[in-house]
Amino acid sequence: MPFPNDEQIMKTAGDLIAQLKTLFGSHPGFRPAHAKGKILVGTFTPSAEASKLSRALHFNAPSTKVWLRFSNSTGLPQIPDNVGDADPRGLAIRFHLPEVNGRRMHTDIIAHSVPLFPVRTGAEFQELLRAIGASGPSTPDQPSPIEKFLGSHPAAMAFVTYPKPLPASYATLQYYGVSAFKLVDANGRETFIRYNIVPDAGIQTLDAGTVMGENYLQEELSARLEKGPIIFKIVAQVADSSDITDDATVQWPESREKVELGTVKVDNIIPDNPIEQKKVIFDPIPRVDGVEPSDDPLLEMRAAVYLMSGKDRRAA
Template sequence: MSSSSTDHTLAVEVVDSMERMSGRHPGQRRSSARGAAFRATFAPTGAAAALTTAAHLQTRPVPATVRFSNSEGNPHTPDTAPVTRGMATRFHLHDGSDTDLIALTVPRFVAATPREFLELTEALRPDPVTHQPDPARVHAFVGAHPHLAEAVAQQPPVPVSYASAAYWAIHAFVWVDAAGTRQAVRYRWEPEAGRLGLTADEAATRTAHYLTDELHQRLEQGPVEFVLRVQLADPDDPTHDPSTVWPDHRREIIAGRLEITAPADDQDHWDKQAFNPTRVTTGIQLSDDPVLAFRAHAYAESHLRRSHHR
């Protein structure tokens, strides 16, 4: 069987498992099912221009669309749930092309390989009686994969606002400059409003859609801003394992600032779009991270099903 066929088969298995984990919701994403899109402008600082030829990281601002969401495949999961949040950004380049950056409110992925992710989704399948994952199955998974203990245990706070959370792009990417020199990087969006979370008691007082409602209200008072911080790898930093992080003392640059100004005009259109972390542009390449490459196959399978209302 070819590598492409193997990836497709595994993608079908993963999406099937995600449906067993979250339930089947025809026409919906298999993760990040409920979200809202917003208009934005990204202004690069120029600090990345010597390291990559990517058009949106030079000096000229570009329009962007940002979709905030929670990570669940169930579109009825309330905003108060203690789950991961997502920030998907599509940069609209001046040549008419697009490039995507998908980030989450955790600094590491929960698996180092696609097969491990499949095993984890099976371990997280809800018990038919309690409708919660069986702790014994999750414990057994971590026991069999001790290198993932920290990633599986990570629990981001329920944010005060989509505008008050940090978002990590999880994977390593490779920047390429005009001379062909390569530099591995990782991205992080930092909120200008600062990182602010809710306690469990505070979260219990919020409404099911409070994050979207709050961001609409916040935008009536002015733009919401994020800074794109980019961590530069040392030569021996691993780029193949998204379940690990690089040392905090690695050099970082501020590549640009994102200004979110208003809700997107056509929410139905953006609900149908498929953001993809492998949609890169000239000057940016995928790393050797197998989960990053695999996500393109899993996203394609998910998009195929929801576009056919399955």
């Protein structure tokens, strides 16, 4: 499926941002989705297997500085950490690459704590947001717009009903890159993968009914780092020749081969966090030699949304 032209992408991206602001309000200086978050700093060290799959700089250098932004869902900057609406939790990882001709270089991974996305395209996401905005209390004989949407979109229903227990920590969640990417090695061999970000401490969630504070996830990061670094493994789930690589609503079987690409060791929360969060614009498209985007139509759309909202955030 070909991507729409740039004009179509930017128009739909602008409409999506406007719809998100309709749902969550306008909060200058904050993201329209995953508004509440915190950025930490650490180091990525690739595994020996990483260079066999990709010639990308960060998979071949001894180590690379990284930023990680943990976040809650929605465009509400003050959403409590202890409510279901804050799911799925997000994780963005930025790899700070060596400068080229004085220009800063980077590549990013965007992930969240559910292994699929509710819709395949930006247009469908806009339909979903409009259905949410148009829905009030339903009655047995008159389903709400969101109930109608979920009833006609099985992938969205699967996303909504996927288990989302309250996390014990941002550091004990597994995060999934729902879009596929193509790793290219030094000989030009191509491998389709999806990223899994796996906590070294294991997956830990809280029992239903556990009472936690409104900012417990943010506060827990500081307390955890005082005891030592936070560690994640970046794992590539390798596609089989039969797997769909252009649809983020479709999960690949758990039986697929998984290759450890390296370790992220997180040491500190960056200073001036609010300032840096306004400035940094993550990019779902890798834009680095050795990692290429798939034909997933969400990639160009999400990149446009992130760029447009980032420019608005910086201007606030």
